Amino acid sequence: MSGSVFRNYIANHWVDGNQGSIANISPANVKDVIGHYAQADRAQAEAAIIAAQQGQQEWQKSGLEQRYAVLMAIGDELIARKDEIGEILAREEGKTLAEGIGETYRSGQFFHYYAAEVLRQMGETADSVRVGIEIETRREPVGVVAIITPWNFPIATGAWKIAPALAFGNAIVWKPANQVPASAWALTEIISRQNLPAGTFNLVMGPGSEVGDALIHSRAINALTFTGSLETGRKVAAATAVNLVKCQLEMGSKNALIVLDDADLENAVECAVGGAYGGTGQKCTASSRLIVTEGIHDRFVAAMIERMKKLVVGHPLKKGVHIGAVADSDQMQQNLKYLELAQQEGAHLAYGGAVLQEETEGYYMQPALFTGTSNAMTINREEAFAPIACIIKVKNYDEALATLNDTNFGLTGGICTQSLRYASDFKRNAKVGCVMVNLPTAGTDYHVPFGGRKDSSFGPREQGTYAKEFYTVVKTSYIRA
Numbered sequence: 001m002s003g004s005v006f007r008n009y010i011a012n013h014w015v016d017g018n019q020g021s022i023a024n025i026s027p028a029n030v031k032d033v034i035g036h037y038a039q040a041d042r043a044q045a046e047a048a049i050i051a052a053q054q055g056q057q058e059w060q061k062s063g064l065e066q067r068y069a070v071l072m073a074i075g076d077e078l079i080a081r082k083d084e085i086g087e088i089l090a091r092e093e094g095k096t097l098a099e100g101i102g103e104t105y106r107s108g109q110f111f112h113y114y115a116a117e118v119l120r121q122m123g124e125t126a127d128s129v130r131v132g133i134e135i136e137t138r139r140e141p142v143g144v145v146a147i148i149t150p151w152n153f154p155i156a157t158g159a160w161k162i163a164p165a166l167a168f169g170n171a172i173v174w175k176p177a178n179q180v181p182a183s184a185w186a187l188t189e190i191i192s193r194q195n196l197p198a199g200t201f202n203l204v205m206g207p208g209s210e211v212g213d214a215l216i217h218s219r220a221i222n223a224l225t226f227t228g229s230l231e232t233g234r235k236v237a238a239a240t241a242v243n244l245v246k247c248q249l250e251m252g253s254k255n256a257l258i259v260l261d262d263a264d265l266e267n268a269v270e271c272a273v274g275g276a277y278g279g280t281g282q283k284c285t286a287s288s289r290l291i292v293t294e295g296i297h298d299r300f301v302a303a304m305i306e307r308m309k310k311l312v313v314g315h316p317l318k319k320g321v322h323i324g325a326v327a328d329s330d331q332m333q334q335n336l337k338y339l340e341l342a343q344q345e346g347a348h349l350a351y352g353g354a355v356l357q358e359e360t361e362g363y364y365m366q367p368a369l370f371t372g373t374s375n376a377m378t379i380n381r382e383e384a385f386a387p388i389a390c391i392i393k394v395k396n397y398d399e400a401l402a403t404l405n406d407t408n409f410g411l412t413g414g415i416c417t418q419s420l421r422y423a424s425d426f427k428r429n430a431k432v433g434c435v436m437v438n439l440p441t442a443g444t445d446y447h448v449p450f451g452g453r454k455d456s457s458f459g460p461r462e463q464g465t466y467a468k469e470f471y472t473v474v475k476t477s478y479i480r481a
């Protein structure tokens with residue numbers, strides 16, 4: 001910090017932003033200023049890339065135990081400080097304290113997992129088709145990785161990219177979303193105290209249009225990993241393709257949960273409520289479409305409404321609150337636009353959707369449930385990123401599966417059923433990256449691959465051992481003894 005400004009971190013130095021600073025204001029209480037955060041410009045983003053090129057030369061030579069120790073220490077500290085950092089996260093993003101703490105804890109787990117992966121880097125050997133020659137393949141760091149992250153998982157998205165990047169010997173330039181710099185800064189401060197060569201890790205806070213734009217058009221980076229909206233993702237893909245920079249995109253979705261006649265009703269309702277409204281509906285894995293067969297439809301709707309009446313919306317730090325604040329004014333306007341549009345297109349608002357006044361001035365919205373919707377309606381085609389779920393009534397499993405797959409997106413998909421036949425068929429035929437059976441569409445583990453299909457994802461998978469596809473390049477060596 002300089003004065004009251006939290007600064008950028010470039011080449012192991014804390015530096016002021018060339019574009020001054022912005023106030024980080026809580027969406028749960030617009031009078032709560034979390035801090036002022038430096039704003040980098042294009043030149044600072046470019047300086048961070050040069051620093052990263054130098055840092056990477058040193059870091060790739062580091063011993064495995066040094067890398068292991070660095071990653072373990074970051075993970076340990078995140079977990080030890082999960083309550084404190086989780087509270088900052090909840091204040092700046094608007095999600096509940098429990099969700100903020102859980103996300104911070106999970107971020108620590110990513111570092112622990114990749115600390116262990118450092119020690120599991122194995123190559124392969126083969127005999128050449130030419131007698132007397134041996135071949136080995138091994139992985140090398142991809143180089144300088146630019147990381148661009150969204151606001152909805154301010155620390156976890158950074159963690160699941162930074163941890164494998166460091167584990168495999170890369171240097172990093174991280175640009176977090178400007179709505180949530182405090183969580184990113186807290187993680188950076190922890191990383192700044194580790195045994196890393198200067199320039200290995202750099203933080204450049206600032207607007208996407210300037211700092212993000214400089215990163216995506218850079219010829220000096222080797223790889224760029226992005227999580228955010230489809231609209232920005234397309235720009236990232238186009239810009240990196242021109243420079244032939246390796247690119248990985250995780251974007252939006254329009255996930256569906258199918259509820260079949262034979263589902264355990266209570267569990268189906270828990271899956272739908274958790275998946276649709278957790279994180280205020282602002283999850284790429286949220287179940288915004290609930291596809292329900294006609295035999296259970298009316299009972300499911302009635303049970304959903306009863307369950308939703310028990311959901312408490314309020315300040316994220318208040319005890320007993322299930323749903324925190326909407327992330328900011330723009331997101332709130334978007335939510336209200338989709339609420340109106342759905343009704344204009346003929347959807348029936350069965351419950352919720354009211355704008356709520358709390359003790360503190362912020363962006364609060366009651367979760368909403370629409371019935372009588374069709375899959376063709378805009379609300380079922382576009383990602384609203386809101387606590388809004390729409391029920392689509394269908395005749396049977398076949399129609400449910402076809403409806404689930406009838407979307408441009410394909411991140412997660414779920415089914416609630418007691419039938420092994422339907423569950424097995426669903427696992428094979430749902431056109432998504434992650435399938436959930438009798439589970440919410442949101443909520444994934446940290447040790448297995450995560451990603452989707454169609455407009456939801458592009459490039460190699462994230463997380464688990466699969467992350468190495470993105471963060472390394474393969475080298476094949478031929479040796480005549």
Ligand code: NAD
Pocket residue numbers: 148149150151152153157175176177178206207208209211212213216227228229230231232233235250251252253283284383385411456
């Ligand atoms: P966004 O696309 O607006 O912003 C994402 C990041 O890109 C931010 O850091 C932003 O500053 C930056 N950015 C914006 N314009 C840019 C440009 N022209 N060049 C370079 N960078 C630019 O997305 P958001 O609103 O922050 O996040 C919400 C979206 O993220 C949703 O669509 C959600 O589904 C998606 N998301 C996906 C996953 C996943 O893993 N699939 C996870 C979380 C969020």
